Amino acid sequence: MSEQTSGKTPVDFWFDPLCPWAWMTSRWVLEVEKVRDIEVRWHLMSLAVLNENKLDELPEEYRELLETKAWGPVRVVIAAQEEHGAEVLGDLYTAIGTRAHNQGEGAGKEVVAAALKEVGLPDSLMDHWDSTPYEPQLRASHKEGIDKVGQDVGTPVIAVPGADGEQIAFFGPVVTPAPQGEEAAKLWDGTLLVASVPGFYEIKRTRTKGPDFSNLV
Numbered sequence: 001m002s003e004q005t006s007g008k009t010p011v012d013f014w015f016d017p018l019c020p021w022a023w024m025t026s027r028w029v030l031e032v033e034k035v036r037d038i039e040v041r042w043h044l045m046s047l048a049v050l051n052e053n054k055l056d057e058l059p060e061e062y063r064e065l066l067e068t069k070a071w072g073p074v075r076v077v078i079a080a081q082e083e084h085g086a087e088v089l090g091d092l093y094t095a096i097g098t099r100a101h102n103q104g105e106g107a108g109k110e111v112v113a114a115a116l117k118e119v120g121l122p123d124s125l126m127d128h129w130d131s132t133p134y135e136p137q138l139r140a141s142h143k144e145g146i147d148k149v150g151q152d153v154g155t156p157v158i159a160v161p162g163a164d165g166e167q168i169a170f171f172g173p174v175v176t177p178a179p180q181g182e183e184a185a186k187l188w189d190g191t192l193l194v195a196s197v198p199g200f201y202e203i204k205r206t207r208t209k210g211p212d213f214s215n216l217v
Contacts, residue, residue: 014145
């Protein structure tokens with residue numbers, strides 16, 4: 001990965017545009033970018049790649065989602081990266097995610113095509129929907145992220161520089177709705193604090209109700 005030239009702390013963020021959890025975490029990280037001296041670098045990972053060898057173990061509904069809806073968006077996004085540079089990923093992700101999650105439109109062909117148009121990328125990128133010569137690059141990007149945290153997690157993955165210069169990487173945090181302002185900063189500071197402890201492995205909070213995605217539709 002290239003070094004940051006802005007002087008801000010680089011935060012590497014791996015996402016799959018289909019995942020609502022990654023979307024919420026990404027909106028939180030962008031809020032953190034306003035109140036902490038960080039700069040997000042976007043990378044692609046793929047739930048389809050992550051689960052391709054264990055489809056038989058998954059619930060039928062999730063298996064069908066991965067087989068029929070998960071490949072197209074990531075193929076188009078990796079093609080955009082390879083043909084127009086990684087700097088297009090943030091705006092393209094926002095354009096897709098706003099339609100797919102906030103507006104409840106899903107991440108189908110029409111949504112991705114509209115997102116390309118919004119950010120000024122050519123419609124010809126949709127030619128990659130069913131197959132792409134950039135699949136090796138997609139798999140390499142996915143592997144780079146998932147190797148930092150292990151195969152038993154999903155998206156998002158975040159990596160930041162540690163005190164010793166080595167990256168600290170973690171899955172999540174899973175949060176909804178995305179905190180704003182100083183609440184976003186507090187969660188960021190706390191996440192970095194626990195993630196920087198060498199022996200830290202996992203923490204989960206008891207929930208009295210399911211996740212609130214009412215703000216996404």
